[in-house]
Amino acid sequence: MKALVYHGPGKKSWEEKPKPTILEATDAIIKIYKTTICGTDLHILKGDVPAVTDGRILGHEGIGVIEEVGSAVTNFKKGDRVLISCISSCGKCEYCKKGMYSHCEKGGWILGHLIDGTQAEYVRTPFADTSLYHIPENADDEAIVMLSDILPTGFECGVLNGQIKPGDTVAIVGAGPIGLAVLLTAQFYTPSAIIMIDLDDYRLSETKKLGATHTINSQKEDAVAKVLSLTENKGVDVAIEAVGIPATFELCESIIAPGGHIANIGVHGKSVTLHLETLWSKNITITTRLVDTVTTPMLLKTVSSKKIDATKLITHHFALENIMQAYDTFQKCSKR
Numbered sequence: 001m002k003a004l005v006y007h008g009p010g011k012k013s014w015e016e017k018p019k020p021t022i023l024e025a026t027d028a029i030i031k032i033y034k035t036t037i038c039g040t041d042l043h044i045l046k047g048d049v050p051a052v053t054d055g056r057i058l059g060h061e062g063i064g065v066i067e068e069v070g071s072a073v074t075n076f077k078k079g080d081r082v083l084i085s086c087i088s089s090c091g092k093c094e095y096c097k098k099g100m101y102s103h104c105e106k107g108g109w110i111l112g113h114l115i116d117g118t119q120a121e122y123v124r125t126p127f128a129d130t131s132l133y134h135i136p137e138n139a140d141d142e143a144i145v146m147l148s149d150i151l152p153t154g155f156e157c158g159v160l161n162g163q164i165k166p167g168d169t170v171a172i173v174g175a176g177p178i179g180l181a182v183l184l185t186a187q188f189y190t191p192s193a194i195i196m197i198d199l200d201d202y203r204l205s206e207t208k209k210l211g212a213t214h215t216i217n218s219q220k221e222d223a224v225a226k227v228l229s230l231t232e233n234k235g236v237d238v239a240i241e242a243v244g245i246p247a248t249f250e251l252c253e254s255i256i257a258p259g260g261h262i263a264n265i266g267v268h269g270k271s272v273t274l275h276l277e278t279l280w281s282k283n284i285t286i287t288t289r290l291v292d293t294v295t296t297p298m299l300l301k302t303v304s305s306k307k308i309d310a311t312k313l314i315t316h317h318f319a320l321e322n323i324m325q326a327y328d329t330f331q332k333c334s335k336r
């Protein structure tokens with residue numbers, strides 16, 4: 001089969017790899033129907049995630065059709081259409097029992113990281129019964145792909161950790177796919193203002209259509225001064241970091257109101273400065289999280305019923321064999 005393979009920082013290729021086979025009784029083999037490229041894949045390519053080694057097939061998002069299941073799989077059978085969660089969960093370990101699937105002792109984020117991933121014609125997914133979801137009959141397939149990672153990550157690491165409440169002022173730093181997922185799911189809680197901050201005017205103008213109340217291009221204007229002017233000099237109740245570089249995290253530290261929450265989502269490859277000299281007295285909370293995908297069943301309902309329109313997160317389509325071109329396009333859009 002063909003797959004997108006990582007060969008060390010800055011190097012990848014679309015090449016022939018052996019088709020995966022069942023290794024454990026709890027595995028499934030899935031023929032990939034649709035997959036996506038994540039900002040995390042770009043971080044891997046920059047060398048920010050050293051656990052990813054030469055020869056690894058990238059990708060942790062996608063939908064497909066079950067080709068084969070191991071003897072212990074009871075919830076799925078050949079021919080079932082499934083959503084692949086970016087987090088593999090054994091369902092049995094201490095962390096899984098707490099609902100913290102991201103830290104599953106045998107799973108967690110392993111697809112396209114520690115084991116081969118979904119940017120391929122076929123993928124082996126471990127713990128099929130507890131890591132796959134049936135796709136509802138009349139659901140929009142493309143919208144469902146957004147549930148592998150993007151929507152639960154934006155919602156759990158951004159909206160839930162940020163504790164967005166009705167009437168809150170919210171700033172989302174980064175208008176990439178994750179920032180947009182935060183923007184869509186933040187509106188479950190009716191904040192009074194959602195300020196999007198990015199470097200790209202096109203991305204910012206699109207966010208207005210998705211519910212952003214204000215946009216700031218931080219390359220063209222002073223983002224801190226603008227946020228303060230929009231919030232009676234208080235700053236925002238919730239600042240969500242959706243990029244993963246020191247400048248964007250430090251921006252969140254500069255715009256947070258007393259009592260506020262800074263929710264980090266970004267994958268960081270470098271240390272950032274914690275400005276305790278200004279924050280020590282401000283009663284703020286800083287959170288970090290790897291998505292647990294515990295909200296995937298709920299989000300699956302909101303997407304299937306079109307309470308949120310996840311297709312709005314999709315701008316480009318490529319055939320799987322053109323994935324190298326898709327990476328180029330995504331890298332250009334992301335400007336990282």
Ligand SMILES: [Zn+2]
Nearest residue numbers: 038040061149
């Ligand atoms: Zn992802």
Ligand SMILES: [Zn+2]
Nearest residue numbers: 090093096104
């Ligand atoms: Zn587990």
